[in-house]
Amino acid sequence: MTDTHAHIDLCEDPATVLERAAGLRALLTLGTDLEHSRASLELAEEYPNAYAGVGQHPTEAGSFDAAVAAALRELATHPRVRASGETGIDYYWDAASRADQLRVLDFQLELAEEFGLVLVFHVRSKQGSDAAERDLQAWLELNRPKRFVLHAFGGDMQLAAVALELGGYVSFAGNLTYKKNEHLRRAAAELPAERLLVETDSPFMPPVPKRGRKNEPAFVRYTLAALAEARGLEFAAAEKLTDENAQRLFQW
Numbered sequence: 001m002t003d004t005h006a007h008i009d010l011c012e013d014p015a016t017v018l019e020r021a022a023g024l025r026a027l028l029t030l031g032t033d034l035e036h037s038r039a040s041l042e043l044a045e046e047y048p049n050a051y052a053g054v055g056q057h058p059t060e061a062g063s064f065d066a067a068v069a070a071a072l073r074e075l076a077t078h079p080r081v082r083a084s085g086e087t088g089i090d091y092y093w094d095a096a097s098r099a100d101q102l103r104v105l106d107f108q109l110e111l112a113e114e115f116g117l118v119l120v121f122h123v124r125s126k127q128g129s130d131a132a133e134r135d136l137q138a139w140l141e142l143n144r145p146k147r148f149v150l151h152a153f154g155g156d157m158q159l160a161a162v163a164l165e166l167g168g169y170v171s172f173a174g175n176l177t178y179k180k181n182e183h184l185r186r187a188a189a190e191l192p193a194e195r196l197l198v199e200t201d202s203p204f205m206p207p208v209p210k211r212g213r214k215n216e217p218a219f220v221r222y223t224l225a226a227l228a229e230a231r232g233l234e235f236a237a238a239e240k241l242t243d244e245n246a247q248r249l250f251q252w
């Protein structure tokens, strides 16, 4: 199994959750600012199946400056860093201006191209809006990144179509297991097999039956089981598929 998106340094006890995830083929722990990018890389240096992403989350875009950029660029030279991010567009929290978010997004693209990293996109609009999805879609169409993933896919099929067209991947998180999310299970059944990934977004978004507690990479099995069921696959076949997809994308 592979967890393509986690924030291990935000977990209460990183050592314990990483011990429980020792059987995972690989996991990617992502920074949300400079400090957390550093912490993510430290974990990736220590644990053989852990790799890091370095970046400034869209909600932190207001504090991005030249010094942060230089420090992230320095971290990105490390061989355990495989992703540029977490980056993207977030209008849900009103935490940073659109201009600041787009500026960071452009920087993360530069970083990805310079160091051969995978862009990891977060996208979230306010309830009832799709402004963030449309802005990310336009940005993708303009910039045409080569290697990227839509993390915690929320079901916007128009964005998925553009991502797939460009060669991008789509990653499903614990919300795939939620009863109300029949549309996500439909998407998981319909999207092309060779572009599917699974993740936890630990410590957030725990899957059924772990709701109400902190998520951790070992729980990726529940999302993987939901993906297998949606596609009519045996668990082992879904595991092989998503392990191979992640390996191809992140080159670990």
Ligand SMILES: [Zn+2]
Pocket (backbone or CB within 6 Å): 005, 006, 007, 030, 086, 122, 201
């Ligand atoms: Zn995340």
